[in-house]
Amino acid sequence: MRKKCKNLNKLLILVVLFAVILSLNASFVEAGGCENAFMRCVDDPISSISMVGGVVCIIGYVFCKKYIER
Amino acid sequence: MRKRKICMGVLFLAVLFCSRLQFILAEEVRQVSLEEVLSIGNLDDNILFQWAGVAVDSQNYIYVTDAMDYCLKKFDCQGNLQKKIGRKGQGPGEFLAPRLLDCSRAYIYVTDQYVPGFQVFNKDLKFQHRIPLRMFINDFKVISDSEIAVAAVTSDQTCRILVLNTKGEVIRKFHYSEKKSSLMMNWIDFDFDSRKNLYIAYNFQDKIVKFDPQGKKLWSHSLMKMKHVKKKKIGSFIVPCEIVYKDIAVDSTGKVYVLSGEFSKNPSRDVYVLDPEGKQKAALTLPEGSHCIYIDGSDFLYSRAGDGITLKKYRIIDSERQAESMNK
Numbered sequence: 050m051r052k053k054c055k056n057l058n059k060l061l062i063l064v065v066l067f068a069v070i071l072s073l074n075a076s077f078v079e080a081g082g083c084e085n086a087f088m089r090c091v092d093d094p095i096s097s098i099s100m101v102g103g104v105v106c107i108i109g110y111v112f113c114k115k116y117i118e119r
Numbered sequence: 120m121r122k123r124k125i126c127m128g129v130l131f132l133a134v135l136f137c138s139r140l141q142f143i144l145a146e147e148v149r150q151v152s153l154e155e156v157l158s159i160g161n162l163d164d165n166i167l168f169q170w171a172g173v174a175v176d177s178q179n180y181i182y183v184t185d186a187m188d189y190c191l192k193k194f195d196c197q198g199n200l201q202k203k204i205g206r207k208g209q210g211p212g213e214f215l216a217p218r219l220l221d222c223s224r225a226y227i228y229v230t231d232q233y234v235p236g237f238q239v240f241n242k243d244l245k246f247q248h249r250i251p252l253r254m255f256i257n258d259f260k261v262i263s264d265s266e267i268a269v270a271a272v273t274s275d276q277t278c279r280i281l282v283l284n285t286k287g288e289v290i291r292k293f294h295y296s297e298k299k300s301s302l303m304m305n306w307i308d309f310d311f312d313s314r315k316n317l318y319i320a321y322n323f324q325d326k327i328v329k330f331d332p333q334g335k336k337l338w339s340h341s342l343m344k345m346k347h348v349k350k351k352k353i354g355s356f357i358v359p360c361e362i363v364y365k366d367i368a369v370d371s372t373g374k375v376y377v378l379s380g381e382f383s384k385n386p387s388r389d390v391y392v393l394d395p396e397g398k399q400k401a402a403l404t405l406p407e408g409s410h411c412i413y414i415d416g417s418d419f420l421y422s423r424a425g426d427g428i429t430l431k432k433y434r435i436i437d438s439e440r441q442a443e444s445m446n447k
Contacts, residue, residue: 058295081360084290084351084353084358084360086354087356087358088353088354091354091355091356092354093304093355103356104255104272105233105255107272107302107303107356107358108232108255108257108272109256110303110358111303112171112218112232112324112410114322114362114380115322115362115365115366115410115411116171116410116427118362118381
């Protein structure tokens, strides 16, 4: 009976750990249109030379999130 | 066994009571309707291509930035195009990506996504001068002919609204949050009421905040009851992927209108109406998704339609407001 209880506890801990890992993964989602555009912007050597750091890419990203995505 | 049954019974009653209590305490949220009074631009007329920003002056002229036409346009209150200025470029009166705009009594201020600072035009859309700034602008509001409030994008992620004079010099600074947060998490849209109280809606946090003119925080509310938005690592950046609030606007009576992002029932269409104390009193749903809302001096609401080729103007029909005005 005691052994059974221990096994059940272990299983419970595993389930909780699995749920935690899943929820952590969920906070990083698949790329959408604006994410792809942002990636291209920060990777673009011409824009990274002419623009002030990634600020313009960031401004464009937020505008895209507001304008394009619903 | 009997004890257990009694405990279960008490628990059941407690749960039932709590749920009823919540129902009783929950205030009724009215549904406000909109009546379309003007529509500018459609697929056939080539008047608007992808409008980005809108502002209305005290004479009810409507000014619009058109990103795909690289220009600033002026319409009369019937929606007739009066004038337009601009072409692609970085010279005076030229744009690469015109975005935000606002007007004082005499001037129109316009931002460009790729060029920091403002271009200033008079009401005839004649270029006046440029206000050069070192920082890019996330949102701004003209306070008066001599003051502009700017939510600036800073590299150190500090949360500041700067009040600038017409030369672009900083007159005052206001920190709306003491916390330094990760990239974009402190991005905001903001507006002032007639008493100069400041209302802030965070783009990537479930937070609406009000400050008095002295900078004292009066309240902070979450409408979505959510804790975090999803993030994604892109290159060396970790960026938030879900937008919570898209815009905020205050009408002449002090009611606060908050345009929802992705978390509402009708994303980019639901607008929550709060009273000056921050309690949600009403809600309305735009016919089409919009990136922004604008409320003019006569309390007409402007929003996007047709993916940016149409600007709609609506009368807000609020039964409570009508009753208030009848009593007055």
